[in-house]
Amino acid sequence: MDEQQWDDTPIAAAARRAAQVSTGSLSLPKPDAPRTITIANQKGGVGKTTTSVNMAASLAYHGLKVLVIDLDPQGNASTALGVEHRTGTLSSYEVLIGEVSAAEAVQQSPANENLFCIPATIDLAGAEIELVSLVRREYRLADALHQEFLEEAGFDYVFVDCPPSLGLLTINAMTAVNEVMIPIQCEYYALEGVGQLLGNITMIRQHLNTQLHISAIILTMYDGRTKLSQQVVDEVSNQFGDVVLNNVIPRSVKVSEAPGFGQTVIDYDPGSRGALAYLDAAKELATRGDYQPHESTGPIGVSPDIAAQLNGPADEADAVDEESVEE
Template sequence: MARIIAVANQKGGVGKTTTAVNLTAGLARMSKRVLLIDLDPQGNATMGSGVDKREAEYTICEVLLKECSADDAIVRTEEQFDLIPGNMDLTAAEMELIGLPPEHRGSQLRKLLEPLRARYDFILIDCPPSLSLLTINALTAADSVIIPMQCEYYALEGISSLMDTVQMLQANGNPQLEIEGVLRTMFDVRSKLANAVSDELTQFFGDKVFRTIVPRNVRLAEAPSYGQSIVGYDKSSKGGVAYIALAGEVLRLQRERDKLEGAA
C-alpha cells in the first residue's frame, strides 16, 4: 500500500515543487513505484517532470470533477515515475469543491486516490502555496506531510499556520496525519541567520527535521527549464546529491514504520 505524502508550505518560493519533483525522481531511481500529483494550478511540477501542462489530455482537475478516472489522467514520464498533471483548470475545480456540502469538501481527493494505493509504493502531492481547499484535500488524503522551508526570518512564523491546519485535520477527519519531516532548502551555510533558524527548527521539531539539507545550487535551478528533475539532469551536483539523500531518508523512515507494524 502506497504511503501518501503531501509536500506543503503556504509560503511560496521555498522549494516546495522542487522537492516534490526531485524526491519523486529520487525514489523512482531507487526502483520504487511512485506517482506524483500536481495539485498546484501553476502546473510547475508538471512542466518540471517533462510534461506540457497545456497539452495534457486529462489533469487532476478532471479527476476531481469526476470527468475521468485517476487512471485516465496518469502519464508516464521519461524518468520512470507516473504523473497526474495539473494546470490552471484547478482553479475551476476548487470552485466546484466549495459548492459541495462542508463535510465533503475536503475529502474528495482521498476517495479518488484510494483505488491507486495498491499500485504504488509512494504517492506524492505537490500542493499550492496557500492553505486553500486544494491543500486541505491533499492533507486529508495524505498519511504525512513534508514541509520544505528556507531558514530565513519569517520562516517560523509562516509554518505555524500550517501546523494549526495539520492539528485541525488530525482532530477532524484525518487522525493518522503526521509530519514526515521538515526540509531545510536553499541553505547557505555561510549565513548566520540561516544557521540560527536551523537551530530553532531542530529545537522545535527535534528528529522531525530531515538530516538532509538542500543547498543553494545553480544546477538545481536550471533543471526545470529542461523538463527534468535534478536527478535526471545532473545527479552528481550538490542539489542532486541532496535529493538522492532525502529519498534515502524517506525510505529509511518507511522501513522503520514497516518494522514497527510487523512487530505489532
C-alpha cells in the same frame, strides 16, 4: 596524484554517485504499504515543488514506483517531470470534479519508467470555487486515490504538490494522505506561517483525517557560508526535534536551472550538490520510515527512540501499579 588519492576526492565521489544514478544501480527497500505524502507550506518560494519532484525522482531512481499529483494550478511539477499539461489534457482537475478516474489521468514521466504524474492544467485555478458545491468536497482526491487504485498500480510512494495556500485544494491533499512533509527555507522569517500550518493540520486531524501527521521537515536553500543558515537549522531542530531530516538541501544553481529544461535536477545534473542532497534526503526518508506522532506531540512525528522515552515513565508506573495490585 596516484589513483587512490584521486578516488578519495569529492569530485570522484560525485562522479561515482552520478554513474550509479545513470546506470540504475541504486536500490531501496519497498515500504510495507504505499506511503502517501503531501508537501505543504502556505509560504511561497520555500521549495515545495522542487522538493516534490526531486524527492520523487530520487526514489524512482532507487527502483521504487512513485506518483506525483500536481495540485498547483501553475503546473510547475508537471513541467519539471516533462509530462503534457496543456489545456485539454486529463489532469488533477478532472479527477477532483469526478470526470475521470485517477488511473485515466496518470502519465509516465519520459525521464524514468518508475516515475508517474497526474498533471495540473490552468483549469485547476477555478477548482476551489467549483469544489464548494460538490458532495464530499474535502474528500474528492481521497476518494480518487483509494487503496485499490494504489495497490493495482503498484505505487510505493505518492507525493502531492500543493499550492501556496490553505484552501480546498490543500485540504483535499491533506485528507488524501497520511503524511505531511514541510519544506522550510534557511532564510529570515523561516518559521513564519508554520504555526498557522500546524494549527490547520491539527484541525484536519480532529475533523477530517485522524491519520494525518508531520512525518518529515526538510530544510532547503541552505548556504553554508552564512551564519543565518546554521541558525535556522538550529532553531528548526530545537523546535521540531528529530522529525527534521539530517540531510539539508543547499542553495544550488543546478536545482534552479533544471525546471527550465523540463527536468528534475536528478536528471539534469545527477552529480551536482543539489542532486546528491536530494538523493540522500530521499534515502533518509525511506530508510527511517514513517515517524508517527506521540499523543503528547500533537501532529508532529517522533522517532521510535523518542516515542519509547515518552512512553517509558507511564509504562513503569503501570508496572508498579500492577505489582501493588498483586501484593
